[in-house]
Amino acid sequence: MTDSKFHFVITSDYARMREVQGQLMSAVQAHRFDDDSCFAIKLALEEALINAIKHGNKCDPAKRVTVDARVTDKLAEFTITDEGAGFARADVPDPTHVANLEKSSGRGLLLIESYMTEVKFTDQGRKLWMIRRK
Amino acid sequence: MSAQNPPVAVSDAKDIRIVEFTNNKILDEANIKEIGDAIRALVEERDTPKLLLDFGTVDHLSSAALGMLIDVNSKMRAKNGSLRLANIRPAIRDVFVITKLDKLFKIHGTREEALASF
Numbered sequence: 432m433t434d435s436k437f438h439f440v441i442t443s444d445y446a447r448m449r450e451v452q453g454q455l456m457s458a459v460q461a462h463r464f465d466d467d468s469c470f471a472i473k474l475a476l477e478e479a480l481i482n483a484i485k486h487g488n489k490c491d492p493a494k495r496v497t498v499d500a501r502v503t504d505k506l507a508e509f510t511i512t513d514e515g516a517g518f519a520r521a522d523v524p525d526p527t528h529v530a531n532l533e534k535s536s537g538r539g540l541l542l543i544e545s546y547m548t549e550v551k552f553t554d555q556g557r558k559l560w561m562i563r564r565k
Numbered sequence: 566m567s568a569q570n571p572p573v574a575v576s577d578a579k580d581i582r583i584v585e586f587t588n589n590k591i592l593d594e595a596n597i598k599e600i601g602d603a604i605r606a607l608v609e610e611r612d613t614p615k616l617l618l619d620f621g622t623v624d625h626l627s628s629a630a631l632g633m634l635i636d637v638n639s640k641m642r643a644k645n646g647s648l649r650l651a652n653i654r655p656a657i658r659d660v661f662v663i664t665k666l667d668k669l670f671k672i673h674g675t676r677e678e679a680l681a682s683f
Contacts, residue, residue, distance in 0.1 A: 532666070
């Protein structure tokens with residue numbers, strides 16, 4: 432099947448985020464990723480997009496989130512960029528540490544890194560690249 | 566919207582309140598808040614509440630949903646209550662294992678096993 436490529440620039444808006452997510456997941460399903468991969472990609476996209484809008488852009492409607500994606504028969508690759516202040520991955524506490532287990536937030540990055548094959552942060556944490564290979 | 570479609574369905578088994586989720590996805594912040602408010606109301610309605618959350622309908626949840634469950638767990642503990650989770654499909658169960666929240670919550674395979682554990 433022909434590779435699917437996407438480029439979206441959206442405002443910090445959850446409804447637009449859902450539209451983007453829906454189009455990307457349709458492509459993933461069309462390229463016949465199995466149920467486990469679809470679950471993984473959907474969850475990672477959810478966490479990544481929420482992070483960009485909520486923690487990156489602080490829900491500022493003037494700030495945008497850029498999403499680039501490529502879905503092939505072998506892989507699904509996403510780059511999500513926000514316009515926030517950035518962050519250092521090393522500064523994010525380990526949510527599985529016993530001292531953090533009952534904190535109600537801070538698990539999104541763990542889930543992204545657990546469910547995708549490779550994950551990288553660049554541009555001081557504003558740009559997330561993640562890939563899931565079949 | 567919430568008046569037409571309550572976020573949870575509640576039934577009883579003796580003194581145990583059983584909660585089922587009416588949406589198969591626990592993702593949207595607004596939806597998570599609605600669910601959290603509904604469950605917290607159940608926590609508050611009795612002394613030493615007993616609550617069973619049945620995940621049989623749920624096929625997706627996010628880290629925000631986990632945060633809501635942790636908050637409910639804290640409130641249950643504050644009231645010396647008993648909280649059980651049950652009927653979680655394997656993909657969702659893995660989310661609890663990855664985050665190590667399977668150590669925090671009492672999780673049972675089936676609703677019957679959970680009911681028997683109170």
